[in-house]
Amino acid sequence: MNEIRDRFKMIMEREGLAAGAFAESIGASQATISHILSGRNNPSVEIMLRVHQRYEDINLEWLLTGKGNMSNSQESTQPLSNSIRDYPLFAENAKNPDASTNCAENRKETLLESTAKREKSTVHQEIIYKERPPRKITEIRIFFDDNTYETFKPAN
Numbered sequence: 001m002n003e004i005r006d007r008f009k010m011i012m013e014r015e016g017l018a019a020g021a022f023a024e025s026i027g028a029s030q031a032t033i034s035h036i037l038s039g040r041n042n043p044s045v046e047i048m049l050r051v052h053q054r055y056e057d058i059n060l061e062w063l064l065t066g067k068g069n070m071s072n073s074q075e076s077t078q079p080l081s082n083s084i085r086d087y088p089l090f091a092e093n094a095k096n097p098d099a100s101t102n103c104a105e106n107r108k109e110t111l112l113e114s115t116a117k118r119e120k121s122t123v124h125q126e127i128i129y130k131e132r133p134p135r136k137i138t139e140i141r142i143f144f145d146d147n148t149y150e151t152f153k154p155a156n
Contacts, residue, residue, distance in 0.1 A: 005037050007063060010070060011055060026050040 012022045023033040028047055035041040043051075052060050062068045140152040 003039070003066075004043060005039055007066060007070075008033070008036055008043075008051070011051065011058065014070075015055070026054045 008022075012019065015022070015025075017025065019033050019037060020030045023030045026047070027050055032041075032043075032047065036043050036047070048063060052058055052063060057071050057073060059068050059070060059072050062070050137154055141149050142152075143149045
């Protein structure tokens with residue numbers, strides 16, 4: 001059976017995410033994910049549910065136990081709602097949503113502005129060259145390894 005950290009790594013690999021980006025995608029701290037991936041801590045129920053909510057195609061049974069396929073699109077015809085009762089951790093909080101929760105009125109969608117409507121502003125940049133007066137050498141000092149030095153001054 002795969003360890004939970006291996007399953008998290010598989011999800012991150014599939015999504016092409018580093019640990020920080022994965023943590024941000026599920027709304028968790030980087031430290032939390034780092035501790036899970038290092039094996040220091042096991043994920044909380046909240047973290048597991050956040051992963052499942054963010055990546056809905058992930059098979060919850062696979063995420064919890066490592067059994068079955070990673071993706072729901074590949075899983076067998078056995079409904080997950082029947083097997084979730086086998087896990088006492090979730091049995092008391094299990095909810096069987098009815099079909100009405102998927103209707104369009106519960107979805108929140110925001111229409112984005114068309115990019116064609118936006119005007120592009122032109123940036124004007126002006127470079128000003130200021131001529132500095134010529135500099136003259138007034139003194140040259142050469143330091144030696146015996147802590148002595150010589151000074152040279154140009155003749156004017």
